[in-house]
Amino acid sequence: MQIVRAEEMYEWDRRAMDEYGREGYILMENAGRALAGRIREKFPKDEKFLVLIGGGNNGGDGYVIARILKDQGFDVTAVQVVPDEKIEGDALYHKNVYTKSGYDLAELTEQEWNRGTVVIDAMLGIGVKGPLRPPFDDLVRDVNLYGMHRVSIDIPSGLPADEGEEEFEAVKADTTFIVQAPKLSLFTEHTSGYYGEAEVVDIGLPPLSVTDPAREWRAEEDVKEGYPRLPASAHKGSRGKGLLIGGAQMMPGALVMAAKASIRSGAGLTTAATVPGNIPSAAGSLPEVMFMGTEEVDGVISGIDTDSLTGKDAVxxxxxxxxxxxxxxVMETLLKETKVPLLIDADGLYHLRFLLDVLKEREEVTVVTPHVKEMADLTGESTGEVKRNPFSISSKFARDYGVYVVLKGPHTIITAPDGRQIVESSGNEGLAKGGSGDVLTGILLTMLMQHEHPLEALANGCFLHGKSAELLTAGERTVYDLLPTDVVEGLSSVFRTYIKE
Ligand SMILES: NC(=O)C1=CN([C@@H]2O[C@H](COP(=O)(O)OP(=O)(O)OC[C@H]3O[C@@H](n4cnc5c(N)ncnc54)[C@H](OP(=O)(O)O)[C@@H]3O)[C@@H](O)[C@H]2O)[C@@H](O)CC1
Ligand SMILES: [K+]
Structure with a gap:
C-alpha cells in the first residue's frame, strides 16, 4: 500500500479525473459511501452522531456521510461549521443533494454537543495550512473536550498530512478512517498518536503509482510472497555463511544474542568474532556457532584478520x-575490505560517523540500522528533527552515501540507496529493551544472505522480529516481561504462521 504526501494524494485524485474521466463529485460520492459503510459497521444504530462539516472537500465527504447515514435511519445531526460561501465545487454539489433529500443543518449549541455520542470530524483534511484560524481553533478544542467518541475523516482535523511540521493543534481522534492511502504523519512519532485507531478505507480510485521512488506500507501477504523458499537440496552453503563481529570484554551478551538470532532465522553457518576472553562462555551457550578471536587492546576489538572475511556471504x-x-x-578496515553486504549497527554506527568519507567510497551493499538517536548522530540533525522527518532524513542519508538505512522505531522505515522506502509496523513496546537491536542484527544478517534484493531482505527481517514479539505477547508473554531472547525463540511461530507454505 502506498504511503502518500498530500501533494501525491492530490495528484492521484487529479489523474483519476483527467486521465480516467472520473468526475470529482462521483469520486466524492464513492469516498463518502465507503466511509459511511465503515462507520455503520463500527457503531450500533442507537448512537447519536454529530457530523461537523468544514469548507473544503473534507467537508464534502462529511455531507455524503451525513446523508447516507440519515438515509439508513441513523440519528444524525449535521452542522456546517463555516459560512455558506465557503462551500464550493463538489462539496456544494453534495450539500445540495443533502438538502434536496429533505435533510436539514443544525446550529452547534451546547445541547448538540451534549446529545451526541459519536462526533464525525469532517472539518479539515489534508488541505490544512498553517495555524488554525477561527472557528477551527475553538472547534478542535471543543471536540477534544466533549466526551464523545471522535471519528476523524481522512485525517484528524488540524493535523499535517506530511512530515516535518512541529507546531499544530489537532483533533485527538479515537478512530480515523483514512481515505485511500495512509499519509506520512501516520508514521511520525509526534503525530501518529492523533490518529487513534487508524484504518485505511479504499474509496475506489484507479490503482495508480503516485510515489516515485516507491514508498510502501508492508502488508503481511507481501512478506509471504517475497520470502525466498529453501530448495529441498539446501545445504549450509546455500543458506549462507555469515560473520558477526562485536563484543567487548564487558559486553559479551550482544554478540551472543545476535548469533543466536542469526542461526534461528535460518543461516547455514554463523561465525562470531570477538575478543578472546569472551569466547569460552559464549561458545558454551551456542554450540552451533563457530567462534574466532580478534586482536584486542584494553578489552575491546582492535583488529580483525581480513582472511576471515573470505568465503562469507554477509558480515x-x-x-x-x-x-x-x-x-x-576496525570499522575502517571492514568498510574497505568487506566485499559482501556489510551491516553496521550500534557502536559500529558510533565509529561510522568519523568514517563517512570511507563509507561514501564503498561500492558493495552497506546497511546501517540506527535508532533515532544514532540517526541524529550520524547525520548531525537533532533527535527532534529525525523524529519529525524520518522519511526525508533517511532518504537523504541513503542517497548521499549509497547505503540501505533501517531507521528503527514503532514504525521502522527501510530506505534503499535509490530512495525507495518500505515501512514495517509489526512489533510492540515489548521490544523497547536493550538487546532487541542485537537480535534484529542477527536476523538481518541472515536475511541479507538469503534474499536477492537487500530492501526485501531488510523488510522481511524487520517483520520476523516484530511479529515474533506480537505473537509472544498475544500468548504467554506480556510487553512488560518480553525479553530479546524470547524474540529469538518466537521466530519458530512466525515461520510456521506466516512463511511456511
Ligand atoms: N483531493 C483528493 O485527493 C481527495 C480528497 N478527498 C477529501 O478531501 C480532502 C481534501 O480536501 P481539500 O483539498 O479541499 O482540503 P480540506 O482538507 O478540506 O481543507 C480545505 C479547507 O480548509 C480550510 N483551511 C485550511 N487551512 C486552514 C487553517 N489553518 N485554519 C482554518 N481553515 C483552514 C480552507 O479554508 P480557506 O483557506 O479556503 O479559507 C478550506 O476551506 C481530503 O482530506 C479528503 O477528505 C477525498 O474525498 C477524495 C480524494
Ligand atoms: K478531518
Whole structure:
C-alpha cells in the first residue's frame, strides 16, 4: 500500500479525473459511501452522531456521510461549521443533494454537543495550512473536550498530512478512517498518536503509482510472497555463511544474542568474532556457532584478520563493541575490505560517523540500522528533527552515501540507496529493551544472505522480529516481561504462521 504526501494524494485524485474521466463529485460520492459503510459497521444504530462539516472537500465527504447515514435511519445531526460561501465545487454539489433529500443543518449549541455520542470530524483534511484560524481553533478544542467518541475523516482535523511540521493543534481522534492511502504523519512519532485507531478505507480510485521512488506500507501477504523458499537440496552453503563481529570484554551478551538470532532465522553457518576472553562462555551457550578471536587492546576489538572475511556471504559488525578508539580502525578496515553486504549497527554506527568519507567510497551493499538517536548522530540533525522527518532524513542519508538505512522505531522505515522506502509496523513496546537491536542484527544478517534484493531482505527481517514479539505477547508473554531472547525463540511461530507454505 502506498504511503502518500498530500501533494501525491492530490495528484492521484487529479489523474483519476483527467486521465480516467472520473468526475470529482462521483469520486466524492464513492469516498463518502465507503466511509459511511465503515462507520455503520463500527457503531450500533442507537448512537447519536454529530457530523461537523468544514469548507473544503473534507467537508464534502462529511455531507455524503451525513446523508447516507440519515438515509439508513441513523440519528444524525449535521452542522456546517463555516459560512455558506465557503462551500464550493463538489462539496456544494453534495450539500445540495443533502438538502434536496429533505435533510436539514443544525446550529452547534451546547445541547448538540451534549446529545451526541459519536462526533464525525469532517472539518479539515489534508488541505490544512498553517495555524488554525477561527472557528477551527475553538472547534478542535471543543471536540477534544466533549466526551464523545471522535471519528476523524481522512485525517484528524488540524493535523499535517506530511512530515516535518512541529507546531499544530489537532483533533485527538479515537478512530480515523483514512481515505485511500495512509499519509506520512501516520508514521511520525509526534503525530501518529492523533490518529487513534487508524484504518485505511479504499474509496475506489484507479490503482495508480503516485510515489516515485516507491514508498510502501508492508502488508503481511507481501512478506509471504517475497520470502525466498529453501530448495529441498539446501545445504549450509546455500543458506549462507555469515560473520558477526562485536563484543567487548564487558559486553559479551550482544554478540551472543545476535548469533543466536542469526542461526534461528535460518543461516547455514554463523561465525562470531570477538575478543578472546569472551569466547569460552559464549561458545558454551551456542554450540552451533563457530567462534574466532580478534586482536584486542584494553578489552575491546582492535583488529580483525581480513582472511576471515573470505568465503562469507554477509558480515554484520558493531554490536557490543564499545566506543573506544581502536574500534574506529576496525570499522575502517571492514568498510574497505568487506566485499559482501556489510551491516553496521550500534557502536559500529558510533565509529561510522568519523568514517563517512570511507563509507561514501564503498561500492558493495552497506546497511546501517540506527535508532533515532544514532540517526541524529550520524547525520548531525537533532533527535527532534529525525523524529519529525524520518522519511526525508533517511532518504537523504541513503542517497548521499549509497547505503540501505533501517531507521528503527514503532514504525521502522527501510530506505534503499535509490530512495525507495518500505515501512514495517509489526512489533510492540515489548521490544523497547536493550538487546532487541542485537537480535534484529542477527536476523538481518541472515536475511541479507538469503534474499536477492537487500530492501526485501531488510523488510522481511524487520517483520520476523516484530511479529515474533506480537505473537509472544498475544500468548504467554506480556510487553512488560518480553525479553530479546524470547524474540529469538518466537521466530519458530512466525515461520510456521506466516512463511511456511
Ligand atoms: N483531493 C483528493 O485527493 C481527495 C480528497 N478527498 C477529501 O478531501 C480532502 C481534501 O480536501 P481539500 O483539498 O479541499 O482540503 P480540506 O482538507 O478540506 O481543507 C480545505 C479547507 O480548509 C480550510 N483551511 C485550511 N487551512 C486552514 C487553517 N489553518 N485554519 C482554518 N481553515 C483552514 C480552507 O479554508 P480557506 O483557506 O479556503 O479559507 C478550506 O476551506 C481530503 O482530506 C479528503 O477528505 C477525498 O474525498 C477524495 C480524494
Ligand atoms: K478531518
Amino acid at each position: 554484520a559488525a558493531g554490536i557490543g563493541m564499545g566506543r573506544k578508539e581502536p574500534g574506529r580502525a
